[in-house]
Amino acid sequence: MRQKKAGGNPAIKKNRLHLTKKNFLKSWQLYVFLLPALTYFIIFHYIPMYGVQIAFKDFYATEGILGSPWAGFDHFTRFFDSYYFWRLLKNTLIINLYQLLLFPLPIIFALMLNELRNGPFKKWSQTLTYAPHFISVVVVVGMLVAFLDPITGLLNHVIMALGGESVPFLTDPDWFRHIYVWSGEWQSLGWGTIIYLAALAGVNPELHEAAKVDGATRLQRIMNINIPSILPTIVVLFILNIGKFMSIGFEKVLLMQNTLNSETSDIIQTFVYQTGLLEGQYSFAAAIGLFDSVINIILLVTINQIARKTSENSLW
Amino acid sequence: MKLNKLFLLFVTTIFLVLAACSDDESKENSEEAAKKAEENLTESGLPIVEEPISLHFMAGKAPTTASDYNEVTVWKKYQDMTNIEIEWEMMPKEGLEEKRNLALASGSYPDVFYTGYMPNNDLIKYGEQGVFLKLNDLIEEHMPNLTKILEEYPDIKKGITFPDGNIYALPTIYDPEFPSLLIGSKPWIREDWLEQLGMEIPETTDEFYEYLKAVKETDLNENGEADEIPFGGTSIGGLRQFLAGSFGINHNGRQHLYTDIDPESKEMRFFPISDNYKELLEYMNKLYSEGLIHESIYTIDATQSYALGSEGLYGGAVVTSAETTYGTEAGGNFVGMLPLEGPDGHRKYTDIGSPLAHMGGFVVTNANENVAATLRWMDYFYSDEGTKLFFMGVEGETYEEKEDGTIDYVDEIKNNPDGLTLEQALKDHITWLGGGYPGIVKEDFFKGAESYPSSLEAAEKLEPYIIEEILPKFTYTQDESKRMAALSADIEKYVDEMQDKFITGNISFSEWDKYVKTIKDMGLEEYMEIEKAAYERYLSN
Numbered sequence: 057m058r059q060k061k062a063g064g065n066p067a068i069k070k071n072r073l074h075l076t077k078k079n080f081l082k083s084w085q086l087y088v089f090l091l092p093a094l095t096y097f098i099i100f101h102y103i104p105m106y107g108v109q110i111a112f113k114d115f116y117a118t119e120g121i122l123g124s125p126w127a128g129f130d131h132f133t134r135f136f137d138s139y140y141f142w143r144l145l146k147n148t149l150i151i152n153l154y155q156l157l158l159f160p161l162p163i164i165f166a167l168m169l170n171e172l173r174n175g176p177f178k179k180w181s182q183t184l185t186y187a188p189h190f191i192s193v194v195v196v197v198g199m200l201v202a203f204l205d206p207i208t209g210l211l212n213h214v215i216m217a218l219g220g221e222s223v224p225f226l227t228d229p230d231w232f233r234h235i236y237v238w239s240g241e242w243q244s245l246g247w248g249t250i251i252y253l254a255a256l257a258g259v260n261p262e263l264h265e266a267a268k269v270d271g272a273t274r275l276q277r278i279m280n281i282n283i284p285s286i287l288p289t290i291v292v293l294f295i296l297n298i299g300k301f302m303s304i305g306f307e308k309v310l311l312m313q314n315t316l317n318s319e320t321s322d323i324i325q326t327f328v329y330q331t332g333l334l335e336g337q338y339s340f341a342a343a344i345g346l347f348d349s350v351i352n353i354i355l356l357v358t359i360n361q362i363a364r365k366t367s368e369n370s371l372w
Numbered sequence: 373m374k375l376n377k378l379f380l381l382f383v384t385t386i387f388l389v390l391a392a393c394s395d396d397e398s399k400e401n402s403e404e405a406a407k408k409a410e411e412n413l414t415e416s417g418l419p420i421v422e423e424p425i426s427l428h429f430m431a432g433k434a435p436t437t438a439s440d441y442n443e444v445t446v447w448k449k450y451q452d453m454t455n456i457e458i459e460w461e462m463m464p465k466e467g468l469e470e471k472r473n474l475a476l477a478s479g480s481y482p483d484v485f486y487t488g489y490m491p492n493n494d495l496i497k498y499g500e501q502g503v504f505l506k507l508n509d510l511i512e513e514h515m516p517n518l519t520k521i522l523e524e525y526p527d528i529k530k531g532i533t534f535p536d537g538n539i540y541a542l543p544t545i546y547d548p549e550f551p552s553l554l555i556g557s558k559p560w561i562r563e564d565w566l567e568q569l570g571m572e573i574p575e576t577t578d579e580f581y582e583y584l585k586a587v588k589e590t591d592l593n594e595n596g597e598a599d600e601i602p603f604g605g606t607s608i609g610g611l612r613q614f615l616a617g618s619f620g621i622n623h624n625g626r627q628h629l630y631t632d633i634d635p636e637s638k639e640m641r642f643f644p645i646s647d648n649y650k651e652l653l654e655y656m657n658k659l660y661s662e663g664l665i666h667e668s669i670y671t672i673d674a675t676q677s678y679a680l681g682s683e684g685l686y687g688g689a690v691v692t693s694a695e696t697t698y699g700t701e702a703g704g705n706f707v708g709m710l711p712l713e714g715p716d717g718h719r720k721y722t723d724i725g726s727p728l729a730h731m732g733g734f735v736v737t738n739a740n741e742n743v744a745a746t747l748r749w750m751d752y753f754y755s756d757e758g759t760k761l762f763f764m765g766v767e768g769e770t771y772e773e774k775e776d777g778t779i780d781y782v783d784e785i786k787n788n789p790d791g792l793t794l795e796q797a798l799k800d801h802i803t804w805l806g807g808g809y810p811g812i813v814k815e816d817f818f819k820g821a822e823s824y825p826s827s828l829e830a831a832e833k834l835e836p837y838i839i840e841e842i843l844p845k846f847t848y849t850q851d852e853s854k855r856m857a858a859l860s861a862d863i864e865k866y867v868d869e870m871q872d873k874f875i876t877g878n879i880s881f882s883e884w885d886k887y888v889k890t891i892k893d894m895g896l897e898e899y900m901e902i903e904k905a906a907y908e909r910y911l912s913n
Contacts (some may be wrong), residue, residue, distance in 0.1 A: 116501055139862045139894050201600050206667045227669045227876070313871045336473040336494060337857060361659075 111343040124339075131343035140322065148323045148348075151309075152301050154237045159297060161241060161291060162248030167278055170256045185246025197311040200239060201226060226314035236312060236321075240305070251293065255286040291369040298359045302352045324348050326370060419455040420748045426457040427746060428739075430475065430482040432489055433462040433807030438799050445801040449766050456749055463488070465806070476503065483740035487808035490541060490732025491854040492534075492845055497525040499540035500850055505736045506538045506744065517754035520810060521545060530913040531728040531844035535852075535906075542734035542750055542810045547726040550815040550821040552831035553837070555724050556626075559614045559709040560694045560830070562687050565592050576713040577618050577655060582757045583665040587687035603659070603688045604666035606677045608875065610690030611665065612656065613723040617837065618714035619652040622722040624841040630864060631903050633841065637825045640904050642896060644867045645888045651715065653874040654881060661877050670872065693821035708830020711837040721837040726844035733810035753811035762809070765801045781819060846906035859899045863891060 079088065106121070113124040113130060135141060165185075172178040188196075203210045204225035212222045225231045263281050272280070306325035313321045324344060332341025364370035412421045431441065441460040451457055461482060463471040472488055473480045476498060498504045512519055522529040525548065532543050546553045563720050565587060566573065574580040593602055603611060613629075616622035621643040623632040634641045638734035643649050646881075659665050666672070667678075680686060681698035684705065691697040694706035713719040734750055736743060752758035764771040764779060773779050780786070781798070788797040795805055803809070821827060848856055869888050873879040879887075 115477075116497075119501075134858055138858070139866065139890070201671060205671065208668070222667075222669070229878075238833045315869050316670050316876060316878065318869055333473060333859065335857065335861075336469075336476075336497075338473075338477060 061258045106345055108342065110339050111346045113339055115342075122286055127339065132347065134175070134340065135344050135347065140327070143319070144322055144324050144327055147320055148302060148304075148325075150320075151233055151236065151323065154233055155240065156297065156301070156302065158237065158241050159294060162245055163286075165245060165250055166249035166252035166256060167282060168352050169253060170282065171274065171278070182246065182249075185249070187246070188243040189326045190246040191243065193305065194311065196239060196243065197308060200235060204235070226312070227314060229317045229321070230318040232312065232317045232320045236309065240308070251289060252286055254280060254287040259285045265330045287367070288369045289368055291363050292371065295356070295360055299352070299356050301355055302348055319362055380819075382637045400403060405407070405741050412742075413744055413748075417605070418453045420750070421455045421742075421743050422437065424455045424457060425745060426459055427484060427742060427749070428461065428482040429484045429486045430463060430472075430488060431486040432465050432468045432806070432808055434465045434485075434808075436795055436799070437803045437806040441803060443764050443800070444803055445770060446761060446803065447725065449729055450740035450752075450761065454523065454749055454752075454899070456708045456745060465872075471529060479536060481737050481739055483737060483742075483744060485735040485737070486810070487733055487806060488735065489730070489763065489808050490702070490845055491734050492731060493857065494852060495540045495735070496536070496847065496850055497733060499534065499538060500536065502605070503737055504540045506540065507542070507736065508537075508539050510743065511539065511542075513627045515564065515751035515754070517751050517758070518542065521754055522691075525727065525842075527726075528728045530910055531726065531847075532731055533738050533913050534847045535849040535909055540735065543731050544733045544808070544810050545812040546727050546729045547724070547812060547814045550813065550818070550822075551819070551835055552722075552828050553813055553815070554842075555721075555831050555834060555838075557610050557690050557692055557723065558827065558830045558834065559610075560604040560633050560689050560691065560706040562587075562705050563707040564689060568592055573707070574712060575710060577615070577715065580712050581655075581659065582663070584659060584687060585662065588662070588664055592687075599685055600687060601666045601685050602664040603670060604677060604680060604686040605689050605691065606672060606674050608656075608665070608669050608872065610723075612652070612871075612875075614690050614709075615652055615656065616723040617714070617720035617839070618718055619655070620648045620714065620716060620718035620720075621652065623720070623839050623841065625839060626723055626725045627845045628843055630867065631900070633907075640900065640907060642782060642891075644871070645891055645896075648716075648718075648848055650881070650884055653871060656875045657877055657881075660875050670876075682806040691825045693824050695824055695826055696821040697821045704826075706826075708826070708833050710833055720839050721834045721836060722839050724838055724842055726842045729813075730808075730845070732819060733808055756814070756817070759812055759814055760817045762811060763802065763804055763813075770798075770801045779817070830867045842908075843910070846903070846910055848902065848906055852902045852906070855898065856902055859895050859902075862894045863896060863899055866891060 075082075087153075110121055110124065110349060113121075113127060114124060114127045114130075115121070115124045119125075130207055147199075169178060169182065191199075202208075204212070206212055206222045206224045206226075209225075211225070216222055223231070225235060262279060267277050267281060280299065302324070304325075306323070306329065309321055310326050313326060325348070328341045328344050328348070331337045331344070360372065361369050396623055409425075412423050412425065414420060414422060419879070433439070434524075439462065441447050441458070441462070447458065447460075468489060472485065476494075481503070494506060499506070510521075525545075528543060528545060532539050532541070534540060548554070552558075561573065561583070566583070568590075569590065570588050571579075571583055571586070574583050585598050585604040588598075590600075591598060605611070613622065613626065620631065622629065623635055630644055631642050633639070650697070656665070666686075668676075678697060681689060681691075681694075682702050684702040686698075688698075688709075689706070693703070695703035697703060698706070711719050736746055740746055753762050762781070764781070767773065769782075770785060771779050771781050781794075784795040785801070786794060788794075797850040798805060815823060822831075870879065874881065874884075
């Protein structure tokens with residue numbers, strides 16, 4: 057959507073304004089369709105933003121948001137000075153990065169599925185990998201506990217039957233990240249392939265035919281036709297993923313947390329939940345949440361910028 | 373541009389609607405209402421009001437209580453007695469803190485928070501803001517029964533008074549003459565296994581270790597499998613608190629798990645950095661690393677643990693009553709333990725709460741227009757009559773008086789024809805099973821797990837060893853409580869985490885000095901200053 061830069065010529069400017077208005081009137085029905093979504097965002101995403109100011113205030117319920125006294129950066133200083141600050145930041149970043157590293161997996165899986173001939177095997181493998189997506193988080197964690205329990209867990213039974221020693225998966229901080237990330241991947245792998253499969257379906261078959269005539273192997277065709285064709289999709293999904301960075305599924309972490317693994321399982325969101333909703337320190341929790349969002353937005357803008365410079369694909 | 377205007381109109385309407393929703397009701401009529409409420413009151417006793425009124429209660433609901441309190445025998449009866457109807461808004465206990473805080477933060481709160489577990493720092497916070505009413509004079513004026521108790525036990529009055537001299541909540545009092553209740557969770561051991569092993573009840577920590585080890589190594593249930601669990605339960609806390617007295621720490625009871633008054637120097641100390649505490653952790657580490665404490669104790673959920681107990685696999689446990697928790701069959705094999713003598717000769721029982729069990733069970737807010745009636749409604753439950761109603765229900769319907777003057781539930785509840793357990797059968801008649809209720813609990817009228825003969829017997833064994841000075845929770849000023857929130861979030865959290873790591877051996881004891889230093893660096897000095905100030909205030913209240 058590149059447009060020529062509007063010059064200083066008032067005539068052109070006026071003309072364009074006129075054009076916009078005309079466009080608007082012509083397709084006003086579309087704008088009406090847009091209205092509900094717009095209202096939703098205004099009411100639930102923009103209006104509540106004024107509440108962010110409690111991060112800089114000492115929030116008293118009776119005084120309301122506007123009436124509470126200002127506290128400046130007190131809550132931020134308290135958070136940065138806290139013994140747990142670096143641990144929280146480190147854990148949040150590592151677990152997100154770890155998850156991001158697995159970003160190529162659904163792509164690879166989609167490419168593999170795409171190479172399968174349509175048939176019962178393909179259908180089955182798709183259904184089987186989609187299925188876990190529909191299991192709720194609470195149930196997944198329940199399953200993890202059941203499978204990984206040091207004494208009664210299935211996995212430890214196998215390990216012990218093979219002569220190994222029982223591994224305390226759920227309480228060992230070294231295991232937490234792996235269990236969290238890989239169980240998440242198990243749930244989302246199949247579901248994640250859907251968009252890539254759709255993109256792959258749109259690849260022009262003539263390209264493949266031409267390549268076949270030229271004697272390209274299957275691998276070569278994947279590398280040189282399929283991947284370049286879905287690259288824009290990959291980049292956009294990657295940026296969207298970055299947008300979700302720092303806001304990983306907090307419920308699951310909370311459910312998997314215990315005092316023994318908190319060294320790696322304590323993340324910013326669980327800390328916000330703890331201090332904000334459970335201990336009622338709203339201002340402090342709002343400050344931490346704001347800090348979290350700021351990191352998130354910096355990351356998003358940076359990655360978007362890099363993507364635009366290097367691949368011509370970007371969100372804006 | 374017509375459309376733009378239309379859109380603007382639309383958005384403005386939405387704003388207006390939203391604004392109207394949050395608009396306060398005018399308080400013009402409040403004076404008139406107050407006068408009316410006063411006229412409606414009766415002289416004294418029951419009923420409380422002439423014309424029926426209704427009060428909005430927000431109540432924490434435990435899974436063990438009925439989902440509609442208006443259908444519960446006791447509350448139906450009490451409504452008839454008082455002319456006061458309660459609109460119960462139930463908050464499930466799992467999301468209690470969230471719901472409570474949201475209600476307060478949004479400004480739409482009830483007349484009374486009932487069984488709401490309101491923590492002390494919220495009491496002072498909202499008390500100073502005027503959301504929670506000051507009850508000092510009101511108690512004297514409208515609550516003769518509670519006033520009598522407070523006069524009789526000045527320690528309780530000390531405990532419920534906040535640093536600004538005000539009382540913001542009505543207490544839950546455990547009768548000081550009822551130690552089984554004050555103790556709550558007690559240590560239990562398998563009597564039949566002791567016999568099988570030819571052992572006596574352990575008297576020292578070493579003997580206790582020997583017992584656990586023998587349980588581990590012997591196939592006591594004779595099923596050919598080594599499935600006996602020497603010590604099990606839902607958390608490690610019970611065992612740690614039971615053992616604390618054998619290592620000379622935790623001298624002020626259950627409500628003070630980090631500081632106590634050193635009996636020798638009479639100074640307050642932060643005992644999780646003391647050598648005694650280190651010895652305790654070393655001892656527990658020995659038990660854990662040799663598999664004498666259930667390995668899953670950190671992740672197990674309550675139902676799983678109760679199931680293991682009911683199968684008779686636990687050799688020792690810390691629960692209120694083995695019989696009620698693990699069933700009469702498996703639980704009946706347990707017998708109460710004695711406090712153990714530690715390596716340095718310490719032998720105390722420290723896991724006991726103050727008679728002032730907690731405060732936030734009954735909080736009156738400024739939304740309440742019938743304060744006097746509300747307090748009189750509650751005061752009844754500080755009398756013997758009221759306690760009887762609250763815990764036992766209605767005579768003839770739920771309980772009966774025996775010839776010797778004692779009372780007990782009717783047979784239909786105790787041995788329910790539909791096969792319900794006592795708790796299930798009581799669900800439709802009373803609500804105290806959920807806990808957290810305000811009032812006074814007395815042995816005569818309380819038929820909970822703590823009143824079982826086996827529990828009373830277990831408590832009796834512990835009694836001679838109970839620590840002398842049991843303190844209720846301290847109260848802090850607003851500023852102190854703000855600082856404490858920050859300090860304890862670091863310090864207490866760190867202590868809890870490290871303690872578990874030391875016990876499980878995730879961290880070796882060579883890291884101890886580093887642990888102590890980290891705590892000191894977290895601002896321990898300031899933490900102790902606040903605690904000491906609070907203690908001194910408590911003494912002089």
